[in-house]
Structures are given as C-alpha cells and as structure tokens.
Amino acid sequence: MKKCMGCGVVLQNENILNIGFTPNLEMDLCMRCFKVKNYGETSSVAKNNEDYINILKNISSTNDLVLYIVDILNIKEDLNEIREYLRNNIILVLNKKDILPKSVKDEKIISYIKERYDFLDVIIVSSLNNYNLDLLMSKINRCKTGKNVYFVGETNAGKSSLINKIINNYSDTQVDLTVSSMPETTLEKIKIKVRDDLYIIDTPGIVDKENIINYLDKKYYKILNTNKEIKPKTFQIYRNQSLLIGDFLRIDYIEGDKNSFTLYIPNGIKVKKVNSRHNSLKELSYKEYDLNFHNDLVIYGLGFIKIVINGRIGIYLDKDVKTFLRKNMI
Ligand SMILES: Nc1nc2c(ncn2[C@@H]2O[C@H](COP(=O)(O)OP(=O)(O)OP(=O)(O)O)[C@@H](O)[C@H]2O)c(=O)[nH]1
Numbered sequence: 001m002k003k004c005m006g007c008g009v010v011l012q013n014e015n016i017l018n019i020g021f022t023p024n025l026e027m028d029l030c031m032r033c034f035k036v037k038n039y040g041e042t043s044s045v046a047k048n049n050e051d052y053i054n055i056l057k058n059i060s061s062t063n064d065l066v067l068y069i070v071d072i073l074n075i076k077e078d079l080n081e082i083r084e085y086l087r088n089n090i091i092l093v094l095n096k097k098d099i100l101p102k103s104v105k106d107e108k109i110i111s112y113i114k115e116r117y118d119f120l121d122v123i124i125v126s127s128l129n130n131y132n133l134d135l136l137m138s139k140i141n142r143c144k145t146g147k148n149v150y151f152v153g154e155t156n157a158g159k160s161s162l163i164n165k166i167i168n169n170y171s172d173t174q175v176d177l178t179v180s181s182m183p184e185t186t187l188e189k190i191k192i193k194v195r196d197d198l199y200i201i202d203t204p205g206i207v208d209k210e211n212i213i214n215y216l217d218k219k220y221y222k223i224l225n226t227n228k229e230i231k232p233k234t235f236q237i238y239r240n241q242s243l244l245i246g247d248f249l250r251i252d253y254i255e256g257d258k259n260s261f262t263l264y265i266p267n268g269i270k271v272k273k274v275n276s277r278h279n280s281l282k283e284l285s286y287k288e289y290d291l292n293f294h295n296d297l298v299i300y301g302l303g304f305i306k307i308v309i310n311g312r313i314g315i316y317l318d319k320d321v322k323t324f325l326r327k328n329m330i
C-alpha cells in the first residue's frame, strides 16, 4: 500500500472522486496534493473528527513526546482540552510568530501561558522565517522519551510547514509535505526520519467547528492564513459607534466611556467605523459582553481585539463562531 508523500493518504487509481486518487500509481503524490503544490488549487476534504480523536488516542497509548502546535493568533479559550485525549508529555509550540508585530515580546506571551497552563514547556516559533527552530530542536532532543515525536494540533496551525523546515534544516531526508491555506490538508499520519534516533510524525489537524474559517467563503482562506506581519488597527470608540469588520462581523459599543479598540486581525480584512444607527450585518446572530479593564475579545479563527477600558459591547456574527473575552495577552 503506497501512500501519498504529501498528505499521507493511501494512493489508489480506481475512483477519481475518492481521496488518494492518482492516474498513475508510480507517482508519489495524490492528484489533490499535486494540484495544491503545482497550481495552488484548494479543494477541501471533509474528515470525520472521530478519525482524528482515534489518532490522538493511539498517541496517548504511547509514552512519546507530543508537540502541540497552535497558531499564535488563534489560541483557544482552553488549551487543556487536548488533555482529554492525550496523557503524554506535551510541549506547547505557538507558531506563526512572524504575523504578530515585532514589538510583541515572547516573554509576555509565555508568562501569560505559564500562569494558566502546565505544559512541559512552551516555545514561540515561526516556520515561515525559521524563528527559534534551533531552540525547538534542542527542546525536542532534551525532552523526547523514545524515537518518536508527534506533532498534533488544529488544522492550519502549521504542523506540516514546521516539519518541512525541521527536516530540511536538520536532516538529510528529502521531504515536501503538502502545505496549504485550506483546512484539512494532511489526511493521515506521516512518519519521517530525522536521524536514527528521531522520527517526527505529522498528523491530520483537528477541525474546530467553532473556527470562523468554516463559515467564510473560500476567498478568505488565504487572507486568514496570512504571511504578512499584522499592522494593528486602533479605533477610538464612543458609545453608539460600531465597527464593521469584513462582511461577516459587526461590533457595537453599547455602553461605556470613550474606549480604544485595537484589532489584531489579518491586514486583508477591511474595517469601518460607523454610527450604530447603520443597519449593516444586523441580520447576523447577536450576543452581548460586559468588558473588564484590559480585555481581549477573541474571534476564534480571525484574531483578537484589545480593548482598554470597561463597557458593554454587542456582537453580530454567525452563531456557530466562537467568541470569548480573556485578559489582555499582549
Ligand atoms: N505566517 C505564517 N504562516 C504559516 C506558518 N506556518 C504555516 N503557515 C501557513 O499556515 C497555513 C497552514 O499550514 P500547514 O502547514 O498546511 O498547516 P497544518 O497544521 O499542517 O494543517 P493540516 O494539515 O490541515 O492539519 C499555510 O497557509 C501555511 O503557509 C508560519 O510560521 N507563519
């Protein structure tokens, strides 16, 4: 059974509609990976999260080190959820540091995480610009318990990108895992040799149904998976003013004194301040939050909004997208 070297699925030449199809079994890639790599074409495959949970349970039955890869812009409300399935030692790897403004200090984020969670270690990296990869390798070498080290995390967190970089920088193995801005790129586990005593295992990403990417048009895939440093946008906001964010999110400032909202969202998304009498996007599902001083409003999958003082806001957004308040992270 030959597997696709890009996404790990078993290759087949019988049904073009099924995953793993290739017209020629001599090929190393399935047709989907071939298209993603050569033409940047994106076609999603809907995987069952049960498959993913089974993979995690299998990992949990080993004693191997796990790297939990998380997109730094999209940290979940509760990172401990992963522990429901994994009893292994876990290093938390916050990836895509390159998209945060350079002024944001790693120490601040790391202490924020360490105050709340008890991972074996926490590290901030960027596979895009090789940031902290030497440090990551030294942590892997120090903490691994056997030969195998698993990379897990949500879809699009950058697991395969990170593994490509590690293998190319630190081993003689040739590898080119498929990477793309669409959800669910990697479809099966893929085991890759770094050295005789170290194998890295890529896994398919879990799809969080509460991530906004599931509810936006495909044109947003590339915009959300940006490789440009975010330029935070700050708005001075008075009561009865609203922000229209893209064509999918509206935030009303309902109560409170003059406030400041700073948006850490991909640059490609347009933001407009309007009077709350404006009717745009009011057809979306609505909820309200009471703000405390120094809160981030997280719109899961999009980024977050740093808000300075207390007050009350109303949010119009697809009902299935997760939003939550946290203490300012940066
Ligand atoms: N800016 C930035 N983008 C990154 C980085 N690493 C990965 N990406 C982008 O994130 C998107 C997803 O990358 P993948 O490596 O396919 O993510 P994955 O976690 O393997 O995704 P699945 O296979 O679906 O689970 C792609 O658009 C990558 O270019 C990074 O360090 N910085």
Ligand SMILES: [Mg+2]
Pocket: 159, 160, 161, 178, 179, 185, 186, 202, 203, 204, 205
């Ligand atoms: Mg992948």
